[in-house]
Amino acid sequence: MANVQNQEIFDLLSPVVADAGLYLEAVKVVRAGKHTSVRVIVDLESGPGGVGTDVLGDVTRAISVALDEADPVNGAYTLEVSTPGAERKLTEPRHFSRAIGHLSNVNLESEHVQGRVLSVGDDKMVLRIESKGAQEREIPLSQVRSAKVVLELKKPEGE
Incomplete structure (x- = not known):
């Protein structure tokens, strides 16, 4: 009902x-x-x-x-x-596009990464992973098992 x-x-x-x-x-x-x-x-x-x-x-x-x-x-x-809130779960391409510029935890099929969402296409996103020297990594959305925006209390340097 x-x-x-x-x-x-x-x-x-x-x-x-x-x-x-x-x-x-x-x-x-x-x-x-x-x-x-x-x-x-x-x-x-x-x-x-x-x-x-x-x-x-x-x-x-x-x-x-x-x-x-x-x-x-x-x-x-x-x-x-x-609204969905600052630490929203990312479950569909529209959610990922809303997370552009935000730090996010992303669980993939075989690993966990944390990075800033730089861009999102229909089937992929680009993360900047600070722990790997600000490496940019393209990730197919089909490989994402779960993802969530990370609440940041201060703006990253340079922004």
């Missing part, structure tokens, strides 16, 4: 989020006892950068209006709209 409801809300909100110039990453209805939350994750479609607080506020209001009009959730609920 929840998966059907998640998909129904996803389908309802996709054009609303797109009208705000964003990409609808995920929708999840979470029930905990008598409390229900509707969690909506939005992001930029591609490329580096972030979703500003003004844009996030605008899209949250638009999502709230759409949910109020369609009323797809029974009873009261809390609406939570956010």
